Structures are given as C-alpha cells and as structure tokens.
Amino acid sequence: ATMPPLLSAIANAGRHGVLVKSAVVMERLGQIDAVALDKTGTLTEGTPKVTDIRPLPASGLTEDALLRLAAAAEHPSEHPLARAVVDAARNRDLDLPPAEDFASAPGTGVTARVDGKKLAVGSPARLLDGRDDHPAAALAEQLESEGRTAVAVLVDGAPVGVLGIADRLRDEATTTVTALTALTGTAPVLVTGDNPRAAARLADEVGIADVRAGLLPQDKVAAVKELETAGRKVLVVGDGVNDAPALAAAHTGIAMGRAGSDLALETADAVVVRDELATIPAVVALSRRARRLVV
Ligand code: ADP
Ligand code: MG
Numbered sequence: 001a002t003m004p005p006l007l008s009a010i011a012n013a014g015r016h017g018v019l020v021k022s023a024v025v026m027e028r029l030g031q032i033d034a035v036a037l038d039k040t041g042t043l044t045e046g047t048p049k050v051t052d053i054r055p056l057p058a059s060g061l062t063e064d065a066l067l068r069l070a071a072a073a074e075h076p077s078e079h080p081l082a083r084a085v086v087d088a089a090r091n092r093d094l095d096l097p098p099a100e101d102f103a104s105a106p107g108t109g110v111t112a113r114v115d116g117k118k119l120a121v122g123s124p125a126r127l128l129d130g131r132d133d134h135p136a137a138a139l140a141e142q143l144e145s146e147g148r149t150a151v152a153v154l155v156d157g158a159p160v161g162v163l164g165i166a167d168r169l170r171d172e173a174t175t176t177v178t179a180l181t182a183l184t185g186t187a188p189v190l191v192t193g194d195n196p197r198a199a200a201r202l203a204d205e206v207g208i209a210d211v212r213a214g215l216l217p218q219d220k221v222a223a224v225k226e227l228e229t230a231g232r233k234v235l236v237v238g239d240g241v242n243d244a245p246a247l248a249a250a251h252t253g254i255a256m257g258r259a260g261s262d263l264a265l266e267t268a269d270a271v272v273v274r275d276e277l278a279t280i281p282a283v284v285a286l287s288r289r290a291r292r293l294v295v
Contacts (some may be wrong), residue, residue, distance in 0.1 A: 004023075004294075005293035005294050006290050006294060007023060008290065009287060010023065013283045016274070016279045017276060017279050018271070018280070019270060019273050021269055025252065025269040026290065027294070029235070031251065031252075032235040032284060034189070034227050034232035034235070035180045035189070035235045035237065036189045036190075036223060036224055036236045036237070037177075037191065037237050038191060038192060038238035039191075039192035039194055039199060039202060040081070040194060041080050041256055042237050042238055042239050042256055042277070043170060043173045043177075043190070043206060043277070044168060044169055044202070045169075045170055045259075046080050046167065046258070047084075048084040048166060048167035049087075049088070050084050050085060050087075050088035050163055050164070051165065052148065052163060052164030053067050053088075053164075054143075054161055055161040056136060056160055056161050058135070059161055061161060064094055066161040067092065067163070068089060068097075069117070069119055069153065069155065070085050070089075070121050070153045071085045071086045071088070071089030071090075071094065071096050072097050072099050072115075073099055073110055073111070073120075073121045074086055074110055076102045076112070077102075077104050080167070080240075080259055082110065085121070085151070085165075097114055097115050100113040100114075106217050106240070107126075107193040107217055107242045108122050108123050108126045108127070108216075109122010109126070109151070117156055118155070118156050118157070119153070120153075120154040120157075121154075122151060123152070123195075123214075124141075124150050125195060125214055128140065128152055128159060134159055136159035140152060143164040144197040147166065147197075147201045147202075148164040148198060149165045149167070149195065150163070150164055151163040151165060169202060169205060169206070172276065173205075173206050174206045174207060175278060176280060176281060177206045178207060179278070179281035180280070180281050180284075182281075187208055187209060189208070189210040189211075189227070190208045190212065190213075191212045191215055191219075191220045192213050192215060193213075193214065193215050193240075199213035200213070216242070217241075217242045217245045220238075220242070221245045221249045224236060224250050225249065233251040234251050235250065235251065235253075235254065235284070236249075236252075237254045237255075237256070237280060238253070238255060239255060239260040239264055240260075243264050244263045247267045247268045253270075254269065254272060255267070255270075255271050256272050256275065257271045257273045258275040259275075
C-alpha cells in the first residue's frame with residue numbers, strides 16, 4: 001500500500017532527525033503562523049561555560065572556594081547552567097561536598113545545604129531582588145552588559161559572589177530565524193528566563209525584535225496565550241523544565257533533544273533528536289506539503 005501523506009511526512013521528518021509523535025502533530029505543524037523560541041539551549045548550543053568567577057572581597061572567599069560551594073549546590077540540577085558550574089569545578093580539581101535538602105525553582109535557581117551552610121545559586125534578578133545597591137548586583141549587571149548570564153551565589157542569605165557564564169550561539173540560529181520568519185510572515189518571539197541585557201544582545205544578532213526576558217515558566221505560557229488570543233497558532237521551541245508548561249500550552253511544541261530535560265521531551269509534540277535547529281523550518285514545510293496531499 002502507498003503510505004498516507006502524513007505518515008510519509010513523519011518518516012521524512014525522522015530522516016531529518018525530528019521525532020514527530022503522531023499524525024495529528026504532523027498535521028498541526030503545518031498550521032503554525034507564529035513562533036516563540038527559548039534562548040538557552042535552543043538558540044544557543046546549551047553547553048555554556050563559566051567565564052568569570054568573582055567572589056566579593058567582603059566574603060573572604062577565594063575563586064576556588066566560591067566555585068566549590070556553588071558547584072556543590074548545583075550538582076543535583078540538570079540545568080545547563082548547573083552543568084557549566086560543576087564542569088568548571090571539575091576542571092579545577094575541586095572536590096564537591098554533598099548537597100542536602102536540594103530544591104530547584106525553574107527560572108530562578110537552586111537551594112541546598114552544603115558544609116552546613118544554606119546555599120542559594122541563581123538569577124541575580126530574583127536572588128538579589130530588593131538589594132539593588134549591593135555590590136553583587138553591580139557585579140552581575142557588569143557581567144550581563146558584556147552578554148554573560150550572571151549567577152549569584154548566596155550563603156545563609158548573604159550574597160558572596162557572582163559567576164559569569166557564556167554560551168555559544170548555534171551556527172544555524174540566524175538562518176533558522178530567517179527561515180521561520182519567511183514561513184510564518186513574522187519574526188519569532190524570544191521568550192527567555194535569562195536577563196534582558198544578554199537576551200537583547202543575542203536577539204539583535206539573529207534578527208529578533210520581540211524579546212521577552214526574565215520570564216518564569218508561567219510567564220512563557222502567558223506570552224503564548226497572548227499570541228493565541230490574537231488568533232495565532234503558535235509553535236514553541238524549548239529545551240528546559242521551564243519550557244514545559246509553554247510547550248504544553250502551545251498549538252505545537254518542539255523540544256531540543258540533546259540538552260533537553262526529560263520533562264520537556266515528554267511534554268513536547270515533537271523532538272529534535274539530531275540537535276540541528278534548521279530541521280524545524282524543514283519539518284514545518286514538510287507538514288504543509290503533506291497537508292496539501294491530504295483530502
Ligand atoms: P532560558 O529560558 O533562557 O532557557 P531558564 O528559564 O532555564 O533560561 O533560566 C532562567 C534564569 O534562571 C537563568 O538565566 C538563571 O539566572 C536562572 N537559573 C535557573 N536555573 C538555574 C540553575 N540551576 N543555576 C543557576 N541559575 C539558574
Ligand atoms: Mg532553555
């Protein structure tokens with residue numbers, strides 16, 4: 001028998017390295033007319049590296065001591081920033097004490113008890129909220145204006161230092177944004193939990209004008225709902241636990257497979273298995289062709 005067009009399209013998508021979970025999804029992909037893209041792990045490679053280790057002088061901590069505490073707290077986390085911090089500690093041969101009472105808050109960071117101290121590691125905007133005049137806030141702002149993601153480290157509630165982390169833009173990020181813009185008639189929207197300064201720099205580089213930064217998972221959902229209320233059928237592309245609610249709320253959700261969290265992979269309608277962003281516009285085009293063949 002000849003394969004029905006949507007099933008052939010699924011097989012074809014598979015050859016492109018995209019796992020489309022059902023014929024319904026294959027069909028819906030061709031209906032999208034707006035795109036919301038996550039930043040870290042989606043437009044960027046998702047293997048960020050620690051570039052700056054800045055203990056505050058008042059903390060009395062060395063670079064290694066700051067990194068060791070942060071890495072110990074981050075160890076249980078699957079977030080790409082957490083992996084960057086742990087890798088940096090490993091590169092310096094620091095041995096990490098165990099983390100107790102670990103908890104993570106998507107879009108914010110992690111907390112844990114390390115060496116009997118209460119550690120908090122994460123977004124300066126959240127962890128230093130209301131302490132704009134603290135030296136740690138100035139340090140974070142400086143790193144962010146250089147395009148870094150700044151990560152604040154707090155011990156027993158007091159800021160002790162900031163880490164700077166940078167991730168490479170994917171080679172195919174700009175061409176993918178251009179292709180999605182051509183397919184939908186509007187440039188994608190950037191929806192990110194990262195800081196506005198780093199987000200704006202990257203958006204500029206890839207040709208995105210609409211930037212929503214500092215978003216929590218529910219804010220990403222609100223951004224999608226806003227577009228859908230305006231009559232758009234939104235494709236969300238993301239990789240993190242923080243993207244899962246938006247992936248679920250969207251008309252269609254695609255997760256980046258390699259760096260993607262299990263929750264994002266399970267929630268999404270399709271998964272980019274081969275880690276090539278450019279396969280996304282290709283699969284949308286495939287769906288549109290298949291739909292024209294379905295009577
Ligand atoms: P994005 O939407 O760009 O993928 P996330 O929502 O995953 O970013 O993260 C947003 C922000 O939350 C990060 O830039 C960081 O400041 C903070 N954050 C989240 N998880 C962690 C973590 N495990 N360690 C440090 N910072 C974190
Ligand atoms: Mg992400």
